[in-house]
Amino acid sequence: MSATSKSYLAFVPRHTPSAHEVLAMIDHGDGPEAESLASFSDAPSATILASALNGYLLHQVTAERRLEVVLDGAPAPVRTAISALLPILAAATADDPAAPRVARQLPTVGDGGFLLFPTTNCPGQCEFCGPCRNDCVDCSECADGGCEICLPVTLTPRTAAVLGQALAVLADEAYDLAYRTGMCQDSVPGPLGAVPACVANQDQWFLRRYARAFDDLSSDLHVGRYPTPTCTAEEIALDLAIQDAERIYCDEHELVADLEAELPASRSDYNWDTLQDVLFQDKDYEGLLTYRVPLDPQEIERWFDEFGNIPPRDQHRGFRR
Ligand SMILES: [Zn+2]
Ligand SMILES: [Zn+2]
Ligand SMILES: [Zn+2]
Structure with a gap:
């Protein structure tokens, strides 16, 4: 400044x-x-x-x-x-x-975290639909695409909670590989696939920064903003987290019930495909998710180059682990 x-x-x-x-x-x-x-x-x-x-x-x-x-x-x-x-x-x-x-x-009073996300975009009294009934679920105006306001919500409290869970476990798996701890003691990438094959042999400095990409996206969710990738590493982390959130939602019913417990339901809950469409500027990174050949050092550093059009992260934020 x-x-x-x-x-x-x-x-x-x-x-x-x-x-x-x-x-x-x-x-x-x-x-x-x-x-x-x-x-x-x-x-x-x-x-x-x-x-x-x-x-x-x-x-x-x-x-x-x-x-x-x-x-x-x-x-x-x-x-x-x-x-x-x-x-x-x-x-x-x-x-x-x-x-x-x-x-x-700042300490917040009352609603915080995932509750900062909306459950509906319906204003109650809509200039196109008139009174919104039941979040416009049977609204003829909305069905005809006549309303630009009462659209499905991109990220609801429950979607944010499950995505937050996925970001947390993937971050830990990536840190485990960086430190050779937990499930990655033998330097083998963990079962969740947090670290793509093309970077699994990178050094600790790379892996720590890559693990932090999951934490940075998680910090977005915790202040009620869209997880917004600021570099390629974060795009890869977010894509993997959305996939893993869908897996958690389909397979881990008890965990999902716990995550949902204190959060209101929405008709827009768990639209994972929408997140893949809305949260990324482009999908240029996608090939890296399945690329198996180790990347060269120049390509590796580009993973952390800031996109010029997104506010960058705080340089002094440190590491969780
Ligand atoms: Zn409405
Ligand atoms: Zn409507
Ligand atoms: Zn409307």
């Missing part, structure tokens, strides 16, 4: 007997500072706006929807201030990938 730039770290509500404000925590390059952003006469609006803005900073799937709800009844100066701020926040993580670290660490 340059000294002249302004980085938004997080948003918090501030409640006093006379007013309910939303404060922005800002870093001008010389340490954090609080700045008043908006003021409400009621406490919940300030709390919800701060939470939605943190969600926007973290690219949460439902952040815009939550912003719309709170801004709908907000005073005009608040709406003006927020509409000026959103484009700045949208660009912020690209300039300074470390900035959302603070928002990510």
